[in-house]
Amino acid sequence: MKLALIALTFLLAEAAWAESAGVTQEARKFSEPEVAIRQGQSVTFTNRDPFTHNVFSKTPGMAFDLRTQKPGASSEVKFENVGEADVQCAIHPQMRMKVKVTR
Numbered sequence: 344m345k346l347a348l349i350a351l352t353f354l355l356a357e358a359a360w361a362e363s364a365g366v367t368q369e370a371r372k373f374s375e376p377e378v379a380i381r382q383g384q385s386v387t388f389t390n391r392d393p394f395t396h397n398v399f400s401k402t403p404g405m406a407f408d409l410r411t412q413k414p415g416a417s418s419e420v421k422f423e424n425v426g427e428a429d430v431q432c433a434i435h436p437q438m439r440m441k442v443k444v445t446r
């Protein structure tokens with residue numbers, strides 16, 4: 344039990360620092376409240392809903408806009424600057440998450 348917990352902790356730490364992170368949009372929600380990546384890494388946003396989303400961020404230095412993202416579509420966003428991006432969906436204002444980028 345204790346070992347399993349330690350293994351899980353390692354897995355989670357690994358996931359947080361993976362080459363790139365994946366976030367899905369499903370049931371009008373982001374799959375993660377926040378993801379942590381390193382400068383220069385990417386986050387892939389995948390729409391798993393049967394309707395469109397429009398994921399974007401207006402955070403200075405980290406802004407992007409995926410525009411209309413159709414069901415099943417994936418888009419990769421590369422983050423070149425350190426900081427904390429507030430990510431939202433223009434169609435569903437309740438959808439929010441953060442991308443934390445460190446050096």
Ligand SMILES: [Cu+2]
Nearest residue numbers: 396432434435
């Ligand atoms: Cu949406």
